[in-house]
Amino acid sequence: MIKWHKHIIKISALATIVLALAGCSTAKNNGSSQGNNPGQTIKIGVNMELSGAAAGYGQQQKQGIQLAVNKINQAGGIAVGKTHKKIQLVIRDNKTSNTTAASVAAQLVNNDKVVAVVGPAATNAGTASIPNMTKAAVPSVSPSATDPGYTLQKNGDVQKYIFRACFQNNYQGSSAAKFMTNTLKAKNVAILTDNSSDYGTGLAKAFKKTYTGKIASNQTFQEGDKDFNAILTALKHKKIDAIYAPGYYSELGLIIKQARQAGIDVPVVGSDGMADAKLTKIAGKSNTNKVYYTTPFSTKAGETNPKAASFLKAYQAKYHATAPTFSALAYDSIYMIKSAIESEQSANSVKITTGLAKLKDFKGVTGTITMNQNHNPEKSMVIEKMTNGTISQAYTIK
Amino acid sequence: MQTIGQQLINGLSLGSIYALLALGYTMVYGIIKLINFAHGDIYMLGAFWGYYAINGLHFNFILAMLSAMVFCALVGVLIEYFAYRPLRNSPRITALITAIGVSFLLENGMTYLFSANARSFPQVIRTVTYHVAGLRISNIQLLILGTACFLMLLLELIIKRTKMGKAMRAVSVDPQAAQLVGINLNHTISFTFALGSAMAGAAGVLIGLYYNSIDPLMGMTPGIKAFVAAVIGGIGSVPGASLGGFLIGLLETGVQAVGLSAYKDAVVYFVLIVILLVLPAGIFGKKTKEKV
Numbered sequence: 001m002i003k004w005h006k007h008i009i010k011i012s013a014l015a016t017i018v019l020a021l022a023g024c025s026t027a028k029n030n031g032s033s034q035g036n037n038p039g040q041t042i043k044i045g046v047n048m049e050l051s052g053a054a055a056g057y058g059q060q061q062k063q064g065i066q067l068a069v070n071k072i073n074q075a076g077g078i079a080v081g082k083t084h085k086k087i088q089l090v091i092r093d094n095k096t097s098n099t100t101a102a103s104v105a106a107q108l109v110n111n112d113k114v115v116a117v118v119g120p121a122a123t124n125a126g127t128a129s130i131p132n133m134t135k136a137a138v139p140s141v142s143p144s145a146t147d148p149g150y151t152l153q154k155n156g157d158v159q160k161y162i163f164r165a166c167f168q169n170n171y172q173g174s175s176a177a178k179f180m181t182n183t184l185k186a187k188n189v190a191i192l193t194d195n196s197s198d199y200g201t202g203l204a205k206a207f208k209k210t211y212t213g214k215i216a217s218n219q220t221f222q223e224g225d226k227d228f229n230a231i232l233t234a235l236k237h238k239k240i241d242a243i244y245a246p247g248y249y250s251e252l253g254l255i256i257k258q259a260r261q262a263g264i265d266v267p268v269v270g271s272d273g274m275a276d277a278k279l280t281k282i283a284g285k286s287n288t289n290k291v292y293y294t295t296p297f298s299t300k301a302g303e304t305n306p307k308a309a310s311f312l313k314a315y316q317a318k319y320h321a322t323a324p325t326f327s328a329l330a331y332d333s334i335y336m337i338k339s340a341i342e343s344e345q346s347a348n349s350v351k352i353t354t355g356l357a358k359l360k361d362f363k364g365v366t367g368t369i370t371m372n373q374n375h376n377p378e379k380s381m382v383i384e385k386m387t388n389g390t391i392s393q394a395y396t397i398k
Numbered sequence: 399m400q401t402i403g404q405q406l407i408n409g410l411s412l413g414s415i416y417a418l419l420a421l422g423y424t425m426v427y428g429i430i431k432l433i434n435f436a437h438g439d440i441y442m443l444g445a446f447w448g449y450y451a452i453n454g455l456h457f458n459f460i461l462a463m464l465s466a467m468v469f470c471a472l473v474g475v476l477i478e479y480f481a482y483r484p485l486r487n488s489p490r491i492t493a494l495i496t497a498i499g500v501s502f503l504l505e506n507g508m509t510y511l512f513s514a515n516a517r518s519f520p521q522v523i524r525t526v527t528y529h530v531a532g533l534r535i536s537n538i539q540l541l542i543l544g545t546a547c548f549l550m551l552l553l554e555l556i557i558k559r560t561k562m563g564k565a566m567r568a569v570s571v572d573p574q575a576a577q578l579v580g581i582n583l584n585h586t587i588s589f590t591f592a593l594g595s596a597m598a599g600a601a602g603v604l605i606g607l608y609y610n611s612i613d614p615l616m617g618m619t620p621g622i623k624a625f626v627a628a629v630i631g632g633i634g635s636v637p638g639a640s641l642g643g644f645l646i647g648l649l650e651t652g653v654q655a656v657g658l659s660a661y662k663d664a665v666v667y668f669v670l671i672v673i674l675l676v677l678p679a680g681i682f683g684k685k686t687k688e689k690v
Contacts, residue, residue: 051509051510051514053615055509055513055514056513056514056516056613058514060515217657219654219659219660220660221659222619222663224615224616225619226605226609226611226616229408229411230405230408230409230650230651230653230654231655231659233401233655234401234405234655234657236401237401249516250516250613253518253610254610254611257609257610261525261534261536262534263534278515278517281518282516282518282610282611283610284521284610
């Protein structure tokens, strides 16, 4: 009786192993159909910060995404080989939380079976979702994860399935440093960094590496801070030529307002997080003078780039406001995926990845984009100058 | 010297807001021993009410502030009625967790309804900067300081000179005994919530005007700082909360003035820890022995 029992266990154990091995081999054999495939529609997932601290940026990106998808679907969808398929968006909120971003990524690729994902907006949340994206072999395009390491593995190799539509910090920070030295002739600057995000600290680091003049003061603030009077009063007596302040418009608007009220009228240079019409509203028109920021997308771009012009018009018609940079980047992210599907003639997620990596001379709203080997888009940068609350000049840096 | 004077002005205007908020914490704690973590969000609601009253109803500034105070008082009473009153006889920790829940509800509810974007507060009063002895002070800073001091005095008068104030003091000493002498416990507690929330509403509108930027999460950090202020001043003590608020404002400004801006929040919380270790009852707090 006992012996018989043992035999059964042995046989079943063997059978399990054989079956498991067989499973392995079938998985390997089917390598060509790896990743997710589209059904009737092309499902694109959105893993976005729709609530929580970064919700302001996430909501803007969602607007850009919806605008792009509506436009593509109205025109009949995306050409996949000989057929046209419409896009179906699966929008999920990651609540500006890293753990939620990772589980949202898993949900999108495993349950919703999306073939590509747009988002997350922030580097931290984006990094948290990389393992799940890679496991499922589904590409993601982040409109705004700017940390240089975001698309790279620890050993410096590229993350195969991770792309972005924005600049990385090093490029933006060093461009600002060069601009301040060459164009503004600033020899003595103060740095005011938003140190609650990788975005702010990364830019400040890149700036410090390139800037050759004297850094008179190096101060930090947090996202959500409202009072900068103390820092600014301390800066006033340091005889600075300019302020470099990488951060987002909600705090930068207040910094500009309080600086001008405190009688500091030196140029304030920032980054693309400032490129929002709300900046002027918060700072006040008369205070928004000598304000510069680096940005991939200039609202002046509509004058030279027909794509940008039509995007600005469509955004204005739908949301009754000037399109912010984040919406433009998200809009481009969708079109980058579309272009990848069309060039590969397949909406299989692995094929889309190949298409995205090969993206070349893609004409987007934020400029002509070529994807480099590290999955960073190469495009020209613009520095905009604001006078009396409106953009008065745009310097293009190649 | 000028810089020090200027930083003093910065610190006092920041501190007066913390003081207004700390009053709400301290009064509610004094009367039902509950730390109302939703208080910072009532301040946010006040700012949003001010925004819509000015933009939509075209109120002037004074009217907007008064209506925000009434609105917030109502919200405070409602929150007490629906969230805290059913839990009055439960353990304190239950009420505390409910307060955190109410805070999340208000923050995320407002984010859902009005989006998380920062919006600019209508500038109904033109900023005029006065130069006095090399110092710059704006009319709005004066307005904040003046209003805050006026409201604090008014509160002190209400608590010390009116019948309702007497009832509040009685309830805070011993709720059971107060009921025995004919004080309506529910009315008194509702009144306390109304008073504290009205202060927060006024602070919200003042901050909206001063910084010109409001968003649904604006109440989080000031709420916690004001709580620290209330503890430092001695939670349960009204003059202590005012003093604590000004101290925190000055401390934060001082830390930034010497160039340690990265540590400004850390210093505030460090001071909280030190106070809790050295002077657990706060500056104005009475030492009471817990009856076992």
